[in-house]
Amino acid sequence: MEPGVQSNAAAAAAAPEFPPKKLVRQLDFTANFGTLPAAAAQSQAHATAAMQSQVATSSRTSISMPLKIESPRSRSRPVYDVKDGTPKKQKQCNCKHSRCLKLYCECFASGVHCDGCNCVNCCNNVENEAVRQEAVGLTLERNPNAFRPKIGNSPHSIRDIREDSAEFALVGKHNKGCHCKKSNCLKKYCECFQANILCSENCKCIDCKNFDGSEERRALFHGDHPNNLSYMQQAANAALNGAIGSSGYVSSPSLKKKLKGLPFGTSAKDQAIHRVAQLNQVNPLKTSGTAPPGNPVARAVNSASSGSSKLVYRPLLADIVQPEDVKELCKLLVVVSAEAAKTFSDRKVHEEKHKQKGDQTESSHALSNQDGDHNKKALPDDRSSGTTSDKMSTEEFTSDSTEMQKGSRPMSPGTLALMCDEQDTMLMTSQNSGAPPRFLYDQSVTEVYAEQERCVLTEFRDCLQKLITRAKVKEKYASMAMKSEASSSQQGPVINGNARVPMPSPAELLRSSNTFPISFHNFLPPKLGRSTTENGNIDSKTENLDL
DNA sequence: GAGTTTGAAACT
DNA sequence: CAGTTTCAAACTC
Numbered sequence: 001m002e003p004g005v006q007s008n009a010a011a012a013a014a015a016p017e018f019p020p021k022k023l024v025r026q027l028d029f030t031a032n033f034g035t036l037p038a039a040a041a042q043s044q045a046h047a048t049a050a051m052q053s054q055v056a057t058s059s060r061t062s063i064s065m066p067l068k069i070e071s072p073r074s075r076s077r078p079v080y081d082v083k084d085g086t087p088k089k090q091k092q093c094n095c096k097h098s099r100c101l102k103l104y105c106e107c108f109a110s111g112v113h114c115d116g117c118n119c120v121n122c123c124n125n126v127e128n129e130a131v132r133q134e135a136v137g138l139t140l141e142r143n144p145n146a147f148r149p150k151i152g153n154s155p156h157s158i159r160d161i162r163e164d165s166a167e168f169a170l171v172g173k174h175n176k177g178c179h180c181k182k183s184n185c186l187k188k189y190c191e192c193f194q195a196n197i198l199c200s201e202n203c204k205c206i207d208c209k210n211f212d213g214s215e216e217r218r219a220l221f222h223g224d225h226p227n228n229l230s231y232m233q234q235a236a237n238a239a240l241n242g243a244i245g246s247s248g249y250v251s252s253p254s255l256k257k258k259l260k261g262l263p264f265g266t267s268a269k270d271q272a273i274h275r276v277a278q279l280n281q282v283n284p285l286k287t288s289g290t291a292p293p294g295n296p297v298a299r300a301v302n303s304a305s306s307g308s309s310k311l312v313y314r315p316l317l318a319d320i321v322q323p324e325d326v327k328e329l330c331k332l333l334v335v336v337s338a339e340a341a342k343t344f345s346d347r348k349v350h351e352e353k354h355k356q357k358g359d360q361t362e363s364s365h366a367l368s369n370q371d372g373d374h375n376k377k378a379l380p381d382d383r384s385s386g387t388t389s390d391k392m393s394t395e396e397f398t399s400d401s402t403e404m405q406k407g408s409r410p411m412s413p414g415t416l417a418l419m420c421d422e423q424d425t426m427l428m429t430s431q432n433s434g435a436p437p438r439f440l441y442d443q444s445v446t447e448v449y450a451e452q453e454r455c456v457l458t459e460f461r462d463c464l465q466k467l468i469t470r471a472k473v474k475e476k477y478a479s480m481a482m483k484s485e486a487s488s489s490q491q492g493p494v495i496n497g498n499a500r501v502p503m504p505s506p507a508e509l510l511r512s513s514n515t516f517p518i519s520f521h522n523f524l525p526p527k528l529g530r531s532t533t534e535n536g537n538i539d540s541k542t543e544n545l546d547l
Numbered sequence: 548g549a550g551t552t553t554g555a556a557a558c559t
Numbered sequence: 560c561a562g563t564t565t566c567a568a569a570c571t572c
Contacts, residue, residue: 097566103556104566142557180554188569189553 092117100124101135103146108135111147150175151195177202185210186220329463333456340455341448 091106093114098104100114100122107114107124114124123131139146151172174192177200183189185199185208192199192210199210209216 091568093567095567098556102566104568106568109556139556146556176555178554183553183569187553189555191555194569 093119095119095122101132103139150191151197172197173200174202178205179203180205180208184208184216186216333459336459337452337456340452344448344451
């Protein structure tokens with residue numbers, strides 16, 4: 001073994017100043033380095049360097065900050081197994097000429113020591129910590145943001161992604177943007193693609209096809225590959241777990257074949273798109289402001305390109321769940337959440353009043369009662385009408401309230417991330433609705449969250465169950481329709497249970513059938529008042545909710 | 548597994 | 560800042 005190449009175990013043992021190698025890399029959507037000590041109120045470069053220094057010397061700071069310097073390269077760890085989604089062993093670099101002291105090296109770029117890598121002359125280890133630190137300094141000198149996450153908040157959040165886009169994209173944006181020229185931003189050469197995000201206006205790519213609404217991208221992510229959904233699920237899971245684990249995302253051989261098989265730049269359609277892209281200069285995003293789908297020309301081409309002769313994958317739910325339904329559901333859940341907060345607050349107020357009343361009664365009658373019973377007696381009777389989980393959530397979180405006050409909130413990072421945008425709104429809503437604000441902030445924020453989460457998840461579950469029922473019914477009808485078509489010997493290609501036959505297609509049959517409602521609207525719960533009117537307009541209860 | 552392609556990083 | 564070189568990963572055969 002070369003002297004520079006170290007063993008993983010030795011590195012881990014000898015490098016207590018660095019986090020364990022297998023730490024899940026976290027997507028820092030906030031990129032919030034502003035939480036660094038005021039003492040580090042220098043440039044961001046210094047802040048980052050100071051952070052490394054702090055970490056390296058295991059010194060001060062109880063401040064919440066990433067212990068590990070995030071990789072600017074989203075292509076690195078963790079790698080998830082494409083089959084079961086479990087984390088695989090991390091990748092190892094193969095550097096030969098950089099001594100693992102430049103950003104070429106994934107490990108170095110990730111801010112971790114090389115650990116069981118196949119590198120040559122590695123200096124990214126404990127034995128060469130001085131050299132390494134020097135390299136870190138040089139790198140930061142060149143680029144103060146070198147070790148910051150490359151993927152930041154998206155300017156086009158979920159709401160801006162076209163609802164009818166079938167493909168899945170994580171919300172995020174490459175801070176620097178990619179500069180791809182030949183990969184159409186649809187290969188892992190592209191940092192955006194690798195991070196499973198759409199190219200943004202930051203990108204300077206040429207002939208980009210990694211935009212929302214891109215047929216090529218859609219084909220790549222949808223196709224008829226049975227595992228594609230699981231890939232997406234995996235990516236979503238990785239994201240929810242704070243990782244940008246796209247590395248294992250397109251790594252399946254079958255999907256590679258699909259990639260390989262894509263007729264990039266060969267079809268007339270592609271040429272048309274190419275021309276449009278060129279008309280849009282390099283990166284269409286830069287000229288259209290949003291995405292090519294916002295560009296009428298590009299949209300037209302995309303639309304035309306999905307011609308009638310092409311086999312189109314149509315999910316069974318395609319006719320049931322309309323884009324507006326998803327939006328609608330989201331709004332409903334927001335309302336449910338707000339309602340839950342309000343209800344919870346009202347209940348608490350009632351409890352307080354009840355308790356005070358009880359105190360007065362007790363004090364007027366006898367002083368012999370023990371104080372310790374007050375809280376238990378104060379538990380409201382009306383809670384008995386609640387569900388078991390209702391009680392549980394309240395009680396178990398009440399016991400945590402002191403811990404919560406200390407700043408520790410028993411909430412998953414995923415939940416936090418999901419709620420970070422909404423929680424303030426929720427609390428404001430609750431306060432404005434008459435709930436004692438101090439109570440919310442000082443005691444029961446966690447309880448409110450728990451209650452909201454419970455209500456939202458319950459509502460969502462109910463919707464999904466109904467959706468499943470609809471899908472089953474539809475599947476049955478589709479199957480029947482196909483059989484009848486087959487028997488009339490006008491058989492067309494069948495994809496996933498949806499026959500593409502001259503006419504009438506099962507979808508048309510289904511649409512024209514009154515047997516069951518097509519629209520998702522129809523089985524959204526009437527709770528809180530339907531949030532859409534008959535003609536599909538959103539009523540005043542939800543229309544001002546900014547999703 | 549070797550060779551090629553690709554695009555970020557580094558350099559001029 | 561633009562052009563070129565270096566580099567290592569992704570990809571192809």
